[in-house]
Amino acid sequence: MKSVIFETGARLLVALIFVFSLFMLLRGHNLPGGGFIGGLLGAVSFIVYSLAKGPAEARKALHMAPETIAAIGLGIALLAGLLSFFMGDPLFTGQWFWIGGDSYDTAVFAPNSILVFDIGVYLVVLGGILSLAFAFDEET
Amino acid sequence: MSWVLVMPLVIPFITAVIAFILRNSPANRWVSVVGSVLALVAAAVLMVSVLKEGVVAAQMSNWSAPFGITLVADYLSAVMVVITAITGLATTVYALGEIPEETEKLGFYALFQTLLAGVTGAFLTGDLFNLYVWFEVMLIASFSLLVIGGGKERLDAGIKYVALNLVSTLVFLSGIGMLYGVTGTLNMADLRGAVAAAENQGLITVIAMMFMVGFGVKAAVFPLFFWLPASYHTPYFAVSAVFAGLLTKVGVYALMRMFSLVFVGDIGFTHEILLWVSLLTMFTGVIGAAAQTDFRKILSFHIISQIGYMTLGLALFTPLALMGGVFYLVHHIIVKANLFFVAGLARQYAGSTDLNRIGGLYKSAPLLAALFIIPAFSLAGFPPLSGFWAKYLIVKAALELNFWFVTFVSLFVGLLTIYSMTKIWAMAFWKPHPDGIDPTPNRAPPQVTRAMILPIAALAAMTIVIGFYPEPFVQFAETAANQLLDPTDYVTTVLGVQP
Numbered sequence: 350m351k352s353v354i355f356e357t358g359a360r361l362l363v364a365l366i367f368v369f370s371l372f373m374l375l376r377g378h379n380l381p382g383g384g385f386i387g388g389l390l391g392a393v394s395f396i397v398y399s400l401a402k403g404p405a406e407a408r409k410a411l412h413m414a415p416e417t418i419a420a421i422g423l424g425i426a427l428l429a430g431l432l433s434f435f436m437g438d439p440l441f442t443g444q445w446f447w448i449g450g451d452s453y454d455t456a457v458f459a460p461n462s463i464l465v466f467d468i469g470v471y472l473v474v475l476g477g478i479l480s481l482a483f484a485f486d487e488e489t
Numbered sequence: 490m491s492w493v494l495v496m497p498l499v500i501p502f503i504t505a506v507i508a509f510i511l512r513n514s515p516a517n518r519w520v521s522v523v524g525s526v527l528a529l530v531a532a533a534v535l536m537v538s539v540l541k542e543g544v545v546a547a548q549m550s551n552w553s554a555p556f557g558i559t560l561v562a563d564y565l566s567a568v569m570v571v572i573t574a575i576t577g578l579a580t581t582v583y584a585l586g587e588i589p590e591e592t593e594k595l596g597f598y599a600l601f602q603t604l605l606a607g608v609t610g611a612f613l614t615g616d617l618f619n620l621y622v623w624f625e626v627m628l629i630a631s632f633s634l635l636v637i638g639g640g641k642e643r644l645d646a647g648i649k650y651v652a653l654n655l656v657s658t659l660v661f662l663s664g665i666g667m668l669y670g671v672t673g674t675l676n677m678a679d680l681r682g683a684v685a686a687a688e689n690q691g692l693i694t695v696i697a698m699m700f701m702v703g704f705g706v707k708a709a710v711f712p713l714f715f716w717l718p719a720s721y722h723t724p725y726f727a728v729s730a731v732f733a734g735l736l737t738k739v740g741v742y743a744l745m746r747m748f749s750l751v752f753v754g755d756i757g758f759t760h761e762i763l764l765w766v767s768l769l770t771m772f773t774g775v776i777g778a779a780a781q782t783d784f785r786k787i788l789s790f791h792i793i794s795q796i797g798y799m800t801l802g803l804a805l806f807t808p809l810a811l812m813g814g815v816f817y818l819v820h821h822i823i824v825k826a827n828l829f830f831v832a833g834l835a836r837q838y839a840g841s842t843d844l845n846r847i848g849g850l851y852k853s854a855p856l857l858a859a860l861f862i863i864p865a866f867s868l869a870g871f872p873p874l875s876g877f878w879a880k881y882l883i884v885k886a887a888l889e890l891n892f893w894f895v896t897f898v899s900l901f902v903g904l905l906t907i908y909s910m911t912k913i914w915a916m917a918f919w920k921p922h923p924d925g926i927d928p929t930p931n932r933a934p935p936q937v938t939r940a941m942i943l944p945i946a947a948l949a950a951m952t953i954v955i956g957f958y959p960e961p962f963v964q965f966a967e968t969a970a971n972q973l974l975d976p977t978d979y980v981t982t983v984l985g986v987q988p
Contacts, residue, residue: 416596420509427502439491440499441550 359401366394374471375464384467388474395475396482404486415479422472429466441466491547493538494560494613496531497570500524501577501606509599518585521598525578528605532567532574539567544972544982546615554983555676559615561983563976564969565815569612569742572822575951576734577605579944583830584727586940592638592725600637604630604731611739615983617665617675620743621658624707628654631736634728635720646720653706653716661703667696678983680751681976690754697752697759701744708740710800711769714793718777721792722785722842726833729785733792734826738818741799745814748803749973756806763804768898771797775905784832784842784917787909788825791868794902795821798883801895805886811970813882816963820867820875820955827864827948831857834941835917844913849922856942858918863949865910867956870903875955878963 370390377383399407411418433442449457504524511517538545539562546561548554562570581601588597607626614620628651636647669675671692672683687693702713709717717737721729744763752759774794781787799821802814832842838854839847851858867874870881880903887895955962972978 417510420506420599423502424506424510427499427506431499434492439547439549439551440495443550 356401359397363394363398363401366390366397370394370471374467377467378463384470385474387467388471389478391471391475392478392482395479396486399483399486404483407486408483411479415476415483417476419473419476419480422469422474422476424469425472426466426469429462429469432462432465491560493535494545494547494562497528497535497574497609498560498606498613500528500531501602501609504528505599505602505606508602509596512594512596512599517593517598518581521581521602522578522585524602525574525581525605528609529571529574529578532571535562536567536571539564544978546983554615555674555679558619559676559678559983560613561615561678561979562613563972563979564965565742565745565973566612568815568819568965568969569738570609572819573605573608573612573735576731576822576826577601579826579830579948580727580731583730583833583941583944584725586937587725587727587833589638595637597634597637600630600633601728601731604634608735608739612742615677617668617677617680621662621665624658624661624739627736627739628658631732634732635724637728638725640723643723646723650716650720657703657706657713660699660706664696664699664703667692667699671696676983677746677750678976678980681980684751685754693752694755694758697748697755698762700747700752701759701763704740704743704747705766706740707737708744708796708800709737709770709793710766710796711773711793714770714774714796717793718786718789721789722783726785726829726836730826730829730833733788733829734822737792737796738799738822741796741803741818744800745803745811745818745973749806749811750976750979760804760806763800764895767797767801767804768895769797770794770800771898771902775902775909778909779905779912782844782916784835784844784913785829787844787913788828788832791906791909792825794906795825795868797902798880798899801899802883802886805883805890805892805895806974807886807890808967808970808974809882809889810886811973812963812966813879813886815969815973816882816966817879819962819966820879820952823948823951823955824864824867824876827945827952828861828868830941830945830948831861831864834938834945835861837938837941839917839922844916846923847917848920849918851918857945860942860945860949861914861918863952865914867952869907869910871907873956875952875959877956878959882963882966 370387373382373390374384374387377387395407395411398410430441432444433440436444444462446460447456448459453459501524504520508517508520511520544561544563546559549558549560584601604627607623607630610623610626611620614623632647632651635650636643665675671687671689672680674680674683684693706713721732748759748763771794774790774797778787778790778794781790799814799817802810802817834857835847835850836842838857839850841847863874867876870876880899884896884899887899
């Protein structure tokens with residue numbers, strides 16, 4: 350079933366939802382949000398795309414098999430946890446680095462392992478949900 | 490220090506990720522082999538440090554107990570992690586011969602390593618909710634492994650397996666919720682004190698029974714075992730070997746941990762139930778096996794029967810009985826996985842696992858016959874193989890308590906086990922092939938056979954070593970049992986660890 354209205358609307362929605370998912374991912378530490386919810390939203394954007402254009406198009410837009418994305422995400426999350434090995438802490442201890450200051454408040458930029466872990470979770474959720482959704486979509 | 494505990498857990502996960510990304514290249518199986526070897530090394534390192542310190546614990550993310558997730562290993566956990574790594578390595582090598590390339594491309598090795606990570610996690614965690622998470626990791630991985638490769642039969646088995654296991658995890662999860670409501674903590678070491686101090690001991694006993702049911706389904710005890718014979722005979726032999734060896738043992742391990750560390754307030758009630766459940770498990774399992782004529786179905790029913798011996802060790806709750814239980818646990822993993830390996834190879838040679846349709850293996854594959862005899866007779870408890878010592882310890886513990894009926898049942902079940910093993914021996918190995926053909930090893934390419942016979946021989950060798958030099962293993966089991974009966978060390982190590 351093709352619907353011109355849905356297809357046109359989808360073009361706007363997909364981009365909006367996807368950008369919102371990235372926003373959710375980034376603001377996750379102190380406010381509601383994070384990798385899991387971001388990944389869900391990211392998956393929703395691709396599901397809308399696949400409903401509008403078909404799963405084959407959506408797979409092409411993703412550039413990579415969703416299963417592979419999930420595996421890479423798991424790898425990234427693990428690496429974020431393993432970072433604490435080199436800092437001499439137990440696994441998954443959050444690691445913060447302050448640039449241009451010496452605490453959270455004064456630093457200009459604070460790269461940390463928590464965001465990396467969240468990105469990993471984001472990819473795991475995105476890939477996992479999409480591999481399910483595409484499989485269902487292709488069956489009907 | 491903490492990395493000693495983390496590495497056996499992280500290595501299979503990393504292996505799984507790499508193996509999955511490389512799933513379309515032949516390299517992925519070697520990734521799995523290398524990962525399994527590294528996991529074994531990590532497990533050995535953990536074992537060494539446990540032997541030195543007694544109990545080791547670590548707090549994940551630097552959140553101190555009882556708030557964060559604790560990883561902890563005492564003698565029992567350490568030996569389970571080592572045996573998991575050994576089984577994992579053996580199965581990976583075996584899978585090189587058995588698993589076809591199409592299945593490999595679906596991510597077989599990644600799922601397999603995830604399963605190993607889940608099992609290892611369950612053995613190492615010191616936190617109840619975390620244990621639940623590892624159960625889920627295991628369930629997801631094992632469901633996928635059950636149905637991978639397709640086929641109606643596999644899907645049917647997979648659905649039964651997953652449905653019944655979901656019920657078990659639900660009961661387990663409700664138990665966790667109630668326990669948290671009563672005590673306000675889920676750290677196992679912390680729970681020991683909190684449960685003993687709880688006002689409503691009646692409710693604690695109810696929760697204990699919920700845990701017994703939840704873990705009982707996982708361990709496949711009477712009357713909750715029906716999912717096991719419904720599902721274990723369908724997947725690849727490598728898969729059913731690792732399931733048979735490890736999955737039910739996680740349930741037994743969880744029972745042993747919870748009913749020695751936490752739920753010891755009303756032993757007269759809980760352990761009495763466990764005693765009868767164990768006896769019925771032993772008996773129904775072995776009777777079920779006697780009625781089967783499929784190689785793998787007989788072995789599946791024997792898993793159930795043998796689980797009874799392990800829980801019996803826990804139910805009697807004396808140092809000797811627990812020692813027998815721990816010894817039994819380790820011996821059974823090696824033997825059972827090996828028997829499934831043999832079944833797989835026998836199918837390669839003779840073309841089926843239905844005992845009525847195969848035969849003549851003794852004549853055409855004498856090496857396989859010899860390698861079958863070792864685990865089969867060990868399972869039945871023939872001296873001097875490992876199973877003899879395991880049964881001997883349990884029976885001796887029952888005799889010391891003057892439990893004549895228990896003694897009688899264990900010996901009688903042993904006798905019936907011999908009957909089933911003889912049946913397999915007579916029908917698969919001795920009698921001529923019903924089609925009049927000679928099952929020959931030439932049916933499979935030699936490198937396939939080599940990959941499959943190597944782990945069989947290695948595990949058989951381990952059975953013999955444990956059989957002829959039981960002394961160090963028995964001593965180890967004794968220390969493990971003493972740690973279970975007096976977990977002061979466990980509790981202080983977990984709660985006293987400074988981040």
